[in-house]
Amino acid sequence: MKKILLILVSFIINATICNAQVIEGSIAMSDKVPSGFFGDWKVVSVCTKSTKKELINSKSFDIWTLSRQGDIITLKNPLSGARADINVNEVKGKTVKFEKKSQFPDEESIETPILTLQGDNFTGVDKIIIKTIQNGKLIKEDYVEYEVRGTKISGSGISGIFGI
Numbered sequence: 064m065k066k067i068l069l070i071l072v073s074f075i076i077n078a079t080i081c082n083a084q085v086i087e088g089s090i091a092m093s094d095k096v097p098s099g100f101f102g103d104w105k106v107v108s109v110c111t112k113s114t115k116k117e118l119i120n121s122k123s124f125d126i127w128t129l130s131r132q133g134d135i136i137t138l139k140n141p142l143s144g145a146r147a148d149i150n151v152n153e154v155k156g157k158t159v160k161f162e163k164k165s166q167f168p169d170e171e172s173i174e175t176p177i178l179t180l181q182g183d184n185f186t187g188v189d190k191i192i193i194k195t196i197q198n199g200k201l202i203k204e205d206y207v208e209y210e211v212r213g214t215k216i217s218g219s220g221i222s223g224i225f226g227i
Contacts, residue, residue, distance in 0.1 A: 092151035093134050096159050099180050102218010103128050108189065112208040127213065138163070157181070170195055176211065183215035 104127045110120065128139040138161075139146045153160040157180040165172045171194045178187035189209040195202045 092154060093131055093136050095154040096131070096136065096151055097154075097157055097180050099157075099182075099215075100159065100178070100185070101129050101131060103216045104185070104213040105216050106211055106213045108209040108211045110207065111188075111210050112206065114205045115207070126216075136161070158187075169197060178211070178213070185211075185213040187211050 106125045106127050108120075108123045108125065110116070110122070125140055126142050128141065130137050130139070136149050136151060137146065138149050147163050147165075149161045149163045151159060152162050152175075158177065159180075160175065160177045163174045165174075172191060174189065174191045176187060176189040178185045187210075189211050191207045191209075193205045193207070195204070
């Protein structure tokens, strides 16, 4: 009887420890993103590297809306109508590394913005790898890198508008 009771207590303790580890391990990286990143941004992107400059805009202006619902961070561009759920790979202080993967029949792209928040501004790079695939084989791989600068136009943490 003691042996069964000891096994049962041991099982309960192990189950409790395992559950605690699972709960701790399930904290999403999205929870670590500084709240100042969320809101609307005016973004200027300048191409600094590319294997196919003729296909890439050397400079572009966009509006980005970053929002979070639960563990999901969404990036929207109201100018183009684009919308994407993005993954957070790394957060170090006010620097965040995002990733967005897109899969098409003959193309796969991985976009990796690395942004550093500085008050109502951010700076960073946006790296894009575009793979062309035919019959399951990689045909070519192109690379584009942008220098990006964002200025907050609305949302959490904005200052300096209307004398605030």
